Amino acid sequence: MARVFVYGTLKKGQPNYKHMISPSKGLAKFQGRGRTAEKYPVVITGKYNIPYMLNLPGKGYQIDGDIYTVDDQMLQFLDEFEGYPEMYQRTLMRIEVVEWEGKGGAGQDVVECFVYYKETYPPEWVSLPYHQGYDSQGKHGLRYVLPEHRD
Ligand code: PCA
Numbered sequence: 785m786a787r788v789f790v791y792g793t794l795k796k797g798q799p800n801y802k803h804m805i806s807p808s809k810g811l812a813k814f815q816g817r818g819r820t821a822e823k824y825p826v827v828i829t830g831k832y833n834i835p836y837m838l839n840l841p842g843k844g845y846q847i848d849g850d851i852y853t854v855d856d857q858m859l860q861f862l863d864e865f866e867g868y869p870e871m872y873q874r875t876l877m878r879i880e881v882v883e884w885e886g887k888g889g890a891g892q893d894v895v896e897c898f899v900y901y902k903e904t905y906p907p908e909w910v911s912l913p914y915h916q917g918y919d920s921q922g923k924h925g926l927r928y929v930l931p932e933h934r935d
Pocket of ligand 1: 789790791792793794795835836837866900901
């Protein structure tokens with residue numbers, strides 16, 4: 785089992801969440817909510833309004849997201865779905881637990897989780913607006929375009 789922190793379209797309520805709860809893709813167990821221990825920029829960019837966490841620690845916000853434990857099958861599915869290692873890269877990051885599922889408080893807990901992020905990116909992406917808690921339907925108006933709706 786591996787721990788994964790999702791901050792974008794895979795979060796609860798977001799357009800790709802359905803895959804996290806699809807038994808055919810493997811097992812993902814929701815563990816609670818968290819935020820990155822370090823600040824990072826999350827930007828939304830491109831024709832399909834895709835969110836990316838940029839490899840620029842110290843800039844932006846501590847990013848809100850959901851913590852899962854996943855089995856090998858789900859990790860493999862997520863790697864393929866996120867276009868790893870070309871489109872997203874995957875790294876271990878320290879995540880502060882905000883609330884453990886079913887247990888309430890989290891105290892000072894910090895866990896290491898895999899995160900899909902962007903190791904290298906066009907320099908102009910750094911000047912885009914930063915988002916702390918990604919929402920495809922947010923006021924930014926940059927609605928995510930599902931893979932199955934792209935041309
Ligand atoms: N999917 C991954 C990375 C960004 C995205 O949209 C996630 O939700 O964490």
